[in-house]
Amino acid sequence: MSLIVQKFGGSSVADAEGIKRVARRVVDTQAAGHRVVVVVSAMGDSTDELLDLAGQVSATSDAREMDMLLSAGERISMALLAMAIHGIGASAQSFTGSQAGMITDAIHGKARIIDVSPHRILTAIEKGDIAIVAGFQGMSRESNDITTLGRGGSDTTAVALAAALDADVCEIYTDVDGVYTADPRVVPSAQKIDTISSEEMLEMAASGAKILHLRCVEYARRFGVPLHVRSSFSHNEGTWVLPSPDDQIKIQEGEPLEQPIISGVAHDRSEAKVTVVGVPDIPGKAAEIFGIVAGANTNIDMIVQNVSTHGSGRTDISFTLPIVDGAEALAALGEAQDRVGFEAVEYNEKIGKLSLIGAGMRSNPGVSYRFFRALSDAGVNIDMISTSEIRISVVTGADLLDDAVRAVHAAFELDGDATATVYAGTGR
Amino acid sequence: MSLIVQKFGGSSVADAEGIKRVARRVVDTQAAGHRVVVVVSAMGDSTDELLDLAGQVSATSDAREMDMLLSAGERISMALLAMAIHGIGASAQSFTGSQAGMITDAIHGKARIIDVSPHRILTAIEKGDIAIVAGFQGMSRESNDITTLGRGGSDTTAVALAAALDADVCEIYTDVDGVYTADPRVVPSAQKIDTISSEEMLEMAASGAKILHLRCVEYARRFGVPLHVRSSFSHNEGTWVLPSPDDQIKIQEGEPLEQPIISGVAHDRSEAKVTVVGVPDIPGKAAEIFGIVAGANTNIDMIVQNVSTHGSGRTDISFTLPIVDGAEALAALGEAQDRVGFEAVEYNEKIGKLSLIGAGMRSNPGVSYRFFRALSDAGVNIDMISTSEIRISVVTGADLLDDAVRAVHAAFELDGDATATVYAGTGR
Numbered sequence: 001m002s003l004i005v006q007k008f009g010g011s012s013v014a015d016a017e018g019i020k021r022v023a024r025r026v027v028d029t030q031a032a033g034h035r036v037v038v039v040v041s042a043m044g045d046s047t048d049e050l051l052d053l054a055g056q057v058s059a060t061s062d063a064r065e066m067d068m069l070l071s072a073g074e075r076i077s078m079a080l081l082a083m084a085i086h087g088i089g090a091s092a093q094s095f096t097g098s099q100a101g102m103i104t105d106a107i108h109g110k111a112r113i114i115d116v117s118p119h120r121i122l123t124a125i126e127k128g129d130i131a132i133v134a135g136f137q138g139m140s141r142e143s144n145d146i147t148t149l150g151r152g153g154s155d156t157t158a159v160a161l162a163a164a165l166d167a168d169v170c171e172i173y174t175d176v177d178g179v180y181t182a183d184p185r186v187v188p189s190a191q192k193i194d195t196i197s198s199e200e201m202l203e204m205a206a207s208g209a210k211i212l213h214l215r216c217v218e219y220a221r222r223f224g225v226p227l228h229v230r231s232s233f234s235h236n237e238g239t240w241v242l243p244s245p246d247d248q249i250k251i252q253e254g255e256p257l258e259q260p261i262i263s264g265v266a267h268d269r270s271e272a273k274v275t276v277v278g279v280p281d282i283p284g285k286a287a288e289i290f291g292i293v294a295g296a297n298t299n300i301d302m303i304v305q306n307v308s309t310h311g312s313g314r315t316d317i318s319f320t321l322p323i324v325d326g327a328e329a330l331a332a333l334g335e336a337q338d339r340v341g342f343e344a345v346e347y348n349e350k351i352g353k354l355s356l357i358g359a360g361m362r363s364n365p366g367v368s369y370r371f372f373r374a375l376s377d378a379g380v381n382i383d384m385i386s387t388s389e390i391r392i393s394v395v396t397g398a399d400l401l402d403d404a405v406r407a408v409h410a411a412f413e414l415d416g417d418a419t420a421t422v423y424a425g426t427g428r
Numbered sequence: 429m430s431l432i433v434q435k436f437g438g439s440s441v442a443d444a445e446g447i448k449r450v451a452r453r454v455v456d457t458q459a460a461g462h463r464v465v466v467v468v469s470a471m472g473d474s475t476d477e478l479l480d481l482a483g484q485v486s487a488t489s490d491a492r493e494m495d496m497l498l499s500a501g502e503r504i505s506m507a508l509l510a511m512a513i514h515g516i517g518a519s520a521q522s523f524t525g526s527q528a529g530m531i532t533d534a535i536h537g538k539a540r541i542i543d544v545s546p547h548r549i550l551t552a553i554e555k556g557d558i559a560i561v562a563g564f565q566g567m568s569r570e571s572n573d574i575t576t577l578g579r580g581g582s583d584t585t586a587v588a589l590a591a592a593l594d595a596d597v598c599e600i601y602t603d604v605d606g607v608y609t610a611d612p613r614v615v616p617s618a619q620k621i622d623t624i625s626s627e628e629m630l631e632m633a634a635s636g637a638k639i640l641h642l643r644c645v646e647y648a649r650r651f652g653v654p655l656h657v658r659s660s661f662s663h664n665e666g667t668w669v670l671p672s673p674d675d676q677i678k679i680q681e682g683e684p685l686e687q688p689i690i691s692g693v694a695h696d697r698s699e700a701k702v703t704v705v706g707v708p709d710i711p712g713k714a715a716e717i718f719g720i721v722a723g724a725n726t727n728i729d730m731i732v733q734n735v736s737t738h739g740s741g742r743t744d745i746s747f748t749l750p751i752v753d754g755a756e757a758l759a760a761l762g763e764a765q766d767r768v769g770f771e772a773v774e775y776n777e778k779i780g781k782l783s784l785i786g787a788g789m790r791s792n793p794g795v796s797y798r799f800f801r802a803l804s805d806a807g808v809n810i811d812m813i814s815t816s817e818i819r820i821s822v823v824t825g826a827d828l829l830d831d832a833v834r835a836v837h838a839a840f841e842l843d844g845d846a847t848a849t850v851y852a853g854t855g856r
Contacts, residue, residue: 066511075500087487
């Protein structure tokens with residue numbers, strides 16, 4: 001008898017109607033002969049309302065109390081979902097993060113799961129109940145306090161539970177049909193992807209695709225949990241994210257299609273470019289600079305070091321980082337300028353990153369030619385380039401990013417005939 | 429260094445402003461040199477909103493899930509209060525019922541406290557923090573589930589904590605200045621009572637005074653916890669409810685006033701009168717009838733058995749019970765009519781109960797004369813009478829109840845000059 005973990009985001013349980021719709025869906029899944037564990041987020045924008053109240057009572061914020069406050073949101077939605085399930089004649093029990101055995105470290109606001117011991121969940125589903133678990137929250141064994149997992153927390157809860165329960169699949173319900181070959185807001189002809197390897201999905205998420213959080217995909221890949229990203233508003237098959245190539249092939253079996261060379265095109269507007277100008281071209285200087293930036297806890301993404309310009313003995317080093325980390329990084333660099341001996345720092349937020357992702361490019365040498373050809377035909381200037389085995393990323397001017405995405409998407413024949421439903425956020 | 433438990437009801441923490449006002453008050457108390465433990469209810473009508481949502485998602489209700497749902501309310505208010513306290517520079521930690529060691533039985537919706545082990549509360553206040561505890565909720569050791577204590581739950585939480593921590597006083601903050609000699613809505617000249625014995629307060633609560641719940645007063649009396657009922661909107665002294673006569677005297681010391689004969693007049697419109705007509709006047713019939721009613725889980729209050737009417741060999745038995753239990757009791761009686769052999773059942777909800785309470789009446793024989801004199805002067809017909817050592821209660825027609833209350837209040841010279849602030853409910 002298979003075990004399915006289903007995660008529903010805030011937009012799926014935004015009101016009584018949504019909760020009843022989810023209840024019906026969960027009960028149908030059980031009626032189809034599965035054991036079901038459900039993970040829910042807080043209702044709609046209730047989290048924002050709590051944050052707003054917190055802002056009203058105090059200017060300063062306390063991480064422990066904030067977790068106590070926010071964790072109330074899932075308790076409300078899960079209890080209501082359990083009631084709605086009882087209302088249609090099935091049996092269900094809701095469990096808080098700690099009751100579900102989600103043990104985390106004590107870092108409030110962005111706790112990491114260190115252990116999952118879902119004894120009570122198992123007991124509940126063994127006796128035929130539907131188990132409902134509060135997403136996003138856990139308990140620190142060290143402090144016995146309630147913690148929250150931070151962005152994408154409920155997805156992570158679902159995947160962690162699926163791994164601990166050895167579930168057959170973790171279904172992530174959202175408000176779109178699945179993962180698309182590009183953001184349909186930019187490329188209306190983008191197509192839904194039927195299956196993608198978690199390796200590729202990782203690159204997609206890291207490259208700006210927002211439908212799944214990097215952390216949840218990493219977790220699913222590490223523990224070999226198949227993900228099924230689908231819409232809570234339809235019964236269409238969504239996108240399968242499969243941990244190992246073998247699964248990939250398994251799914252492919254019987255299908256005439258060969259695996260596509262390219263999975264999709266992702267883009268990202270959340271990064272800025274920093275150029276450190278006139279760095280003495282002597283060993284160790286680059287390391288010194290990246291040490292300074294890392295010291296400001298910023299994640300550097302792409303890096304380019306220009307060749308030493310006509311024997312000046314100096315060079316320029318460019319890198320990208322999240323815009324939110326920009327100010328801190330600039331301050332750290334400015335403070336270290338004399339010591340390091342560079343001439344100036346340039347900072348530009350008007351950039352965009354475009355990434356082409358596909359496991360197939362490993363074995364298809366023509367990919368990068370076609371990629372750069374498409375960009376130049378579209379008149380897009382390339383500012384930086386970085387590549388992995390299954391990804392090519394470029395930085396362009398922000399104004400040209402959408403054109404670039406459409407050009408590349410078309411060049412790899414990803415365009416479909418249907419127009420995709422427009423993408424929207426998926427709660428936490 | 430004294431320890432004070434302060435309980436704030438939903439109306440005191442109804443919004444951000446209220447929470448900040450409570451925070452200021454709590455911090456002032458600590459600044460005055462006390463260790464402070466605060467018990468809070470859910471914000472204003474948030475409980476009703478949750479109940480409304482529950483009604484929307486399901487017609488049936490599940491006690492365990494209802495407790496999970498409602499317990500979220502206090503978690504929100506206590507976390508916000510902790511933040512507000514941090515906001516004004518003091519340190520505080522909030523604790524859920526289970527973190528505070530409120531162990532209950534597993535009867536959801538009206539759980540009873542079976543143990544209080546407030547280790548974490550003690551640790552928090554020892555290190556100088558203000559400890560904030562979620563009222564109304566606990567945890568069942570048996571099922572490890574979240575439970576709620578039912579009506580008056582937060583008051584009970586506060587008193588139970590005060591007892592377990594051996595607090596010097598448990599302050600119950602509400603939206604009136606204290607306990608009054610009568611309901612100011614009926615008797616505008618009612619006066620605030622400065623001190624009252626818990627014995628008398630029990631009679632007041634049992635007789636319809638709504639400011640404190642019977643259960644909380646019982647608990648305070650049993651564990652010798654002094655209560656101070658006062659307003660969260662002023663700094664006036666409220667009403668002290670003192671467990672033992674000695675405390676009573678202690679407080680009286682230095683005061684010229686002798687203890688008043690009468691504490692106050694309470695009234696109750698929530699009961700109905702049942703008369704079982706033509707009961708065979710043979711031993712055991714009364715017991716049989718009360719057995720039937722008790723079987724329908726109703727609490728009988730006053731009982732009157734009329735003398736057997738002119739040798740008919742039959743008698744009438746009248747008793748009062750809560751209106752909410754009326755239907756069930758009538759059904760049980762009707763079903764047993766033939767077996768018991770009575771002639772008919774009369775039911776009347778248009779009654780009111782008036783009670784005069786005062787420990788002083790023990791030693792003052794004149795009280796009942798004065799009481800009945802006042803009622804007859806006011807033209808009030810008396811339907812039933814019951815007395816305890818420190819209480820006289822009568823049942824009258826509902827329409828005359830207010831006049832009766834005013835007449836008795838005046839007859840015992842309880843009227844004051846000032847007009848009392850009007851009484852209102854106090855959250856849970």
